[in-house]
Amino acid sequence: MSVKERTMLPAIILLLAYNFCCTHAYTFLPDQMDGTDLLLELLKRMDAKDKEINELRGSIKTAMTQIDTQDLTIDELRKKVFEHEHAISVMEQNQKRQDANVNKLNKVVKYMQVENVQLRKLYSKCGRKIQTLHLLIKNGIKKTKTSPTLSQEETANYIKDDKNAINDKVEIRSNKFESSITATHDGGIAIGKTHKGRDVNSQADVKRHAGTDLVAFFATLTNHATNLSVGQNLKFDNIITNVGSAYNQHVGAFHAPVSGVYVFMSTLMSYDGQSGHFQLVRNGNIVCFMFVAGSSGVFSDTSGSSYVLYLNKGDVITIQNMQSGKGVLGTRFSFFSGFLLKEIEQDPSIVG
Numbered sequence: 001m002s003v004k005e006r007t008m009l010p011a012i013i014l015l016l017a018y019n020f021c022c023t024h025a026y027t028f029l030p031d032q033m034d035g036t037d038l039l040l041e042l043l044k045r046m047d048a049k050d051k052e053i054n055e056l057r058g059s060i061k062t063a064m065t066q067i068d069t070q071d072l073t074i075d076e077l078r079k080k081v082f083e084h085e086h087a088i089s090v091m092e093q094n095q096k097r098q099d100a101n102v103n104k105l106n107k108v109v110k111y112m113q114v115e116n117v118q119l120r121k122l123y124s125k126c127g128r129k130i131q132t133l134h135l136l137i138k139n140g141i142k143k144t145k146t147s148p149t150l151s152q153e154e155t156a157n158y159i160k161d162d163k164n165a166i167n168d169k170v171e172i173r174s175n176k177f178e179s180s181i182t183a184t185h186d187g188g189i190a191i192g193k194t195h196k197g198r199d200v201n202s203q204a205d206v207k208r209h210a211g212t213d214l215v216a217f218f219a220t221l222t223n224h225a226t227n228l229s230v231g232q233n234l235k236f237d238n239i240i241t242n243v244g245s246a247y248n249q250h251v252g253a254f255h256a257p258v259s260g261v262y263v264f265m266s267t268l269m270s271y272d273g274q275s276g277h278f279q280l281v282r283n284g285n286i287v288c289f290m291f292v293a294g295s296s297g298v299f300s301d302t303s304g305s306s307y308v309l310y311l312n313k314g315d316v317i318t319i320q321n322m323q324s325g326k327g328v329l330g331t332r333f334s335f336f337s338g339f340l341l342k343e344i345e346q347d348p349s350i351v352g
Contacts, residue, residue, distance in 0.1 A: 215340035228321035
């Protein structure tokens with residue numbers, strides 16, 4: 001209720017009371033009353049009406065007081081409602097932030113679960129490698145005690161005084177079997193047996209080489225190769241990558257550290273207007289030929305080739321010149337690369 005309505009309410013009630021008094025007619029008996037009695041009667045009635053008016057005024061004041069009290073209560077309720085709405089808004093914002101944090105935590109938990117699985121697998125692999133290494137060392141110590149005869153393994157095209165030899169090998173020979181312990185520069189250790197010139201790998205050796213070796217190399221030719229003799233190796237002397245130390249730049253030969261499928265690639269650049277014939281050789285046997293020739297007498301040309309070969313452990317791959325006096329351009333225009341695609345203990349193409 002507005003202030004104006006509250007101010008007009010007492011006047012309206014008095015007006016209603018006046019109308020009520022005026023509209024109700026009282027029966028007078030003038031024949032039975034004189035003027036004094038009539039005046040007294042009127043005064044009594046006016047006193048009664050005044051009393052009723054005062055009672056109405058009291059009721060109005062009481063009603064106004066109740067209205068004011070209710071207005072205060074309504075204002076308090078509005079304040080409480082506003083406070084509750086504000087609290088709800090704050091709670092909703094906090095809930096959104098908590099939901100975002102929960103989503104982040106869920107992502108972190110999923111990532112940690114994946115990482116935990118990977119770490120478990122890696123831990124299992126490391127455990128197996130450690131067990132295999134202990135077994136290899138134990139077997140090597142036993143065999144060293146039983147057979148003290150030691151010799152340095154010789155491989156085709158290796159130079160005896162090569163300071164950068166790929167593998168340091170110690171072989172232990174017996175009557176029928178020849179055992180060897182190989183300690184490579186990259187930390188690899190392998191124990192094998194040969195019988196009549198063929199590999200008979202022990203169970204520990206098979207586990208050691210079950211896809212765990214990484215072999216890859218990439219080398220370029222720094223200086224021009226000129227006046228090459230027939231059968232001379234191209235020595236790609238600038239080593240860029242040599243994981244596993246399988247390529248020997250001093251002799252220009254790749255020695256397979258494990259048996260498996262290998263991929264090789266080569267690019268040779270001819271002299272201006274000159275041609276050259278080259279061959280890919282495995283253990284002294286020709287695998288394929290390469291031909292490169294310049295054009296118009298003043299232009300060089302390149303020849304790119306790729307090869308996929310199964311190699312036994314210890315096989316040697318070289319690129320050799322076929323014509324006397326020929327050569328190729330260096331300055332990194334000619335290069336040779338290769339890598340182990342898949343380690344396999346036996347050639348899958350051999351049936352039976």
